[in-house]
Amino acid sequence: MLVNRLKDTQLPKGRSEDAAYFLCLARDGNGRNPIHLVAMYGRLAVLQELLDAGFQAALEKTDEGGTILHLCVKYNQLEALKMLVDISKDAWFQNAKNEDGMTILHMAIHYRQNQTIKYLLDSSQVWVKQQDAKGRNALSLLRGQANINTEIESSLRLIGARPGGHDPEEYQVMLKERSNAMMVVLSLIATMAFQAVVSPPGGLWQDDLKEGPNPHRVGEPIMAQTHPTYYRCLIRASTVAFVSSLSTIVSHVSLPCFALTDTFVLFDGAGNCNRSIDLCYITSCAGTKTHER
Structure with a gap:
């Protein structure tokens, strides 16, 4: 042979x-x-x-x-x-x-x-x-x-x-596939939330200005001075989305023995992250449009 x-x-x-x-x-x-x-x-x-x-x-x-x-x-x-x-x-x-x-x-x-x-x-x-x-x-x-x-x-x-x-087994297959897809979505949400804080809408100040109507330092968010209310909403929503997505990912990875329960937790966490990232988008758009005016 x-x-x-x-x-x-x-x-x-x-x-x-x-x-x-x-x-x-x-x-x-x-x-x-x-x-x-x-x-x-x-x-x-x-x-x-x-x-x-x-x-x-x-x-x-x-x-x-x-x-x-x-x-x-x-x-x-x-x-x-x-x-x-x-x-x-x-x-x-x-x-x-x-x-x-x-x-x-x-x-x-x-x-x-x-x-x-x-x-x-x-x-x-x-x-x-x-x-x-x-x-x-x-x-x-x-x-x-x-x-x-x-x-x-x-x-x-x-x-x-x-x-x-x-079949009951097929439900497990479906849950596993949806769970894997949700993990990808959560990773994307965490990345978007992190990027929204690091690079906020409107950008960062590129110079130092100690006097004038808007004193600032290099690297400070422009939106924090021009639209402080919108900026606070952006930071809060981004923080919730980032922490929720990471905590949901960690719980899903570290608790494999609770596969079915953890999958529903994963879906619920993804829903919270999605609402938070929607709020990030709305506040960033509102702040950017107001700044353009």
Whole structure:
């Protein structure tokens, strides 16, 4: 086998394993690595050898966005699919979506692979209520076909599939995705609030003036003298936005065990930050326009 032959070559210690590892990750013109091709063609012995060398290559997606499990279903390689599912034991991997938002269960129904569907429902960790890019779950896809397999429909109903429904696991996925997006928004708000204080609207005085109607020093905010009320509102709103965003980020990062509760705290904190940054924008615009007049 390829991996064993690489190990037998006279390379410095560690080099043969490295070569085997990188060869397993090499891609062809269609964005598929060797383990993808082996699974597609059902070469189970070679597939086992490559999996023994490491599972990382099997986790790689193709350039089209699908996983090795999608390729197994697409090319009707049930035995290869069983081998990969038995080894992975990972629900997220088994429920990954391709570029069309389809899981391996969606694809098995689409290609009318009844044996694959039965195996996935009986022996894997597929989530039957996940939806594809068009909002269809497994039962909806099945009902859209002619000559519906009543046994499979009964199995889906028994598991609890309903058109338009979601699995509890899918809610966790959705919450995680929204939580990650909210972290990006909070980081942006913190940056904007910090920048509003460091570089306030109207700029900073560039000279010293000890006498006159507006005595000032270099670096002092112009808005603080020309529009003190607006400037105080700007500082207060920026401080609230900055502290709220940072404290929410810290609580989210340091309390992973309270994932669901912390996610709602994250959304609430983001709402407070958003209101504060809105106030910053309004006061800065008001101060700038008044200064221009």
